[in-house]
Amino acid sequence: MTKLGHIFNELCSRTDYEQCRRPRAARFSLQSMTAMMSALGDPHLQVPAIHVAGSKGKGSVAYYLSWALQQSGKNVGLYTSPHLTDWRERVQINSEFASDDDLCVAMQAVLDVASDDATFFDLLTATAFQLFAQQQLDCMIIETGLGGRFDSTNVLQPLAAVITALELEHTDVLGDTLVEIAKEKGGVYKSNTQLWCAASIESEAKLVLHQIANSLGDELRIGPRGELTAPELPKFAASNRALAVAVLESLGGDYFVAAHLLRVAMLSDLNIPGRFELRYTSAGRAVVFDVAHSEQSLTETLRCFRAMFKDGERAVLMALRDDKDAESLGVALVEVADIDGYAESWYCCPAGSHPRSARADKIAPAFNAEVLTVVDFPEGDQPLLVTGSTYLVGALRNKTISSTDVQAIRS
Template identity: 30%
Template sequence: MSPAAPRLPALLEALGQRAPRGMVLGLDRVREALAALGDPHAGLAAVHVAGTNGKGSVCAMVESIAREAGLRTGLYTSPHLSRFAERIRIGGEMIGDAALEAALSAALERVPSPLTFFEALTVAAFVAFRDAGVDLAILEVGLGGRLDATNVIAAPLCTAITSIAFDHEALLGPTLADIAREKAGILKPGAPAVLGPLDPEADAAIEAAAQTVGAGPRVRVARAERGGRAGEIAVGRAGPRATRVAGPARSAIEVELGLRGAHQAENAGVACGVAWQLAGRWPELERALPAGLAAARWPGRLERLDAGGAQVLLDCAHNPHGAQALAAWLDEEGPGAARTSLVFGAMADKGWGEMLQMLAPRAQRRFYVTPQGRAAAPLEALREVAPGEPIGDPGAAVARAIEGAAPGGLVVVTGSIYLVGEVRSALLGIAPDPVVTL
């Protein structure tokens, strides 16, 4: 903590004390708080991104492109891996202590009603972006879309929905159409929308919502090795490592993405679609696309770290859709099951059985752990899905996996964002803030 922020520890403690209230969906409290602070979000040039998976990657790509174009950016994402401050970034860097103190002081002390943890950080982000004078704010939805605290943005320059898959069904609904309708709540009158590859049921629900609200033009991302149809952004391979993105009436871009995994091609297509929509206001975004995509980074997503002579791969796959993407990467770029160890732990309310069924065959040695946060999947239940060693403590499991790693082997840590955050903090020597599953 810098000397300029003496009250920050107390404010962070007060923020953490709000976490047990959990996620309380709704916009009234946030609107009331923002009004008391002079509506710092009003007039903010913003991109709003929802989706089951991929929304954080798309936000990171869009932010990187915008910075490459010379814009002063604000990025708001959740959850954090190590520090609360990761959630609010200015110009590509975690918010500084003094700025975070000022923003949290406003959100926690100058509003009429107590906000939840996520609501308070959302309000703090808007205050920070106003105070920093950002040119463009990129906002990641926390949960769903329609009732998420970030949805107080009334007139985004562009919206995006990256993917629709089963997750948080208890809150968002039991069908893909239900989930899609909740995420389509971010669509706004006149604002263009970029849609990642979607199941037809989800696409139809989003299209219906777009027509009802009077959203701007919709552009869809699709896999195609050459050009796409009208209104489509075509993504495909341009070589062993390069990705090709071609948009309607746009020159194709070929670039080696900064983010690993074949699934990032679709995310890059969404990010390009957003940038193309914004290029009417900032033409320099066109030039910045290749360098911005190449420079994008998103910690904990197919992230490799050296640890005691072994390679550790951290991936925040926390639902079956994410596990499928990780499994595809392991098939294509991993060292093979015989040289792969898996450290797996998941929240009990996730599809951990399906996830483990996909990942277990790709690792000969498996260690099961209990992540911090909400109730975790029982270790013995994980063993029933696939044989493995129940260790519980993630640090001990990673140490065992590293110790027994074969030459050229890989230790994969996955199943929960909170597990990845805990392990990443330990490997990098970061003193973490408390785990908050919001």
């Protein structure tokens, strides 16, 4: 095992709430993170940051911001979670994995000052801050893990704090209503920071965010409703891109240049892994990967998948976490208009090896789906949508090749 592997295993020995159920948000604390940051010399304050929270779209907005700033000539750190296939996806510099040596230095520095109660996510977040400071980057884009108020990333004093679309999710941790969830997400708002939220946020939840902004002596800035449309992409993808553009434009200066580059970018330039991503099997079967896992996201993803492949039959492979309501999701997806008269073949399987994966035979009846006992593509050559779980997407994505690679092979 490499030196990096040994050090990473030390992180993995800590409590990991991605792999088990979490307590209510009120039981979390930023004490471990604050202590680590102080002991390390406050690396989180050494690089200008944009902080992104939300129920859905936060990863996409973070990627858009990072891409645009990188195209404008800045050296950019990007911290996201979870990963699809390799944990190093979470901590990137200029869209590339950091070197093993640089990661080792940053991780060891963090472990040297970490308390015994620091979690896996605490340690990896601290590693990202330490690495980005070591590399003296121009800016960093930081995505929250869960919630906002007590999220490990919430030690920042960012240039802008952005909250993307909200949905009822992780209600066992964040609360049972959109208002409660907005209070938790709104914890990322700080004074002397531009405070943004997506236009799609429900009015009562948006009022909560307004109140938080007012208490900080600032105004809440509302993102556009998505004039950067593209018919082949889900509506929320256009809204996410428009929100990222608005944030960069408002920051002005060099950030305005980045906003222009993002506004005029071709869709092919903005391919985000696992976000309505078209790839192909070695046999030429088209596979769309999307990490959508909420009712609205899944509904819109299915609508776009049907629009992309209007002619002929299609298939859908679904996995869910064990905290998802398969019954209500099944009802919602059945109600999505079948635009061309062809029905999909539906399949359910486990979400990779994740311990929180719902049993396929338990969720399959909600979708009238065939059960697959192993994580693999169902038989057939019809276009396939793989969705419902980040871990399912990650397990199967590496068995395919990109559309760019297909074009290269054919030429």
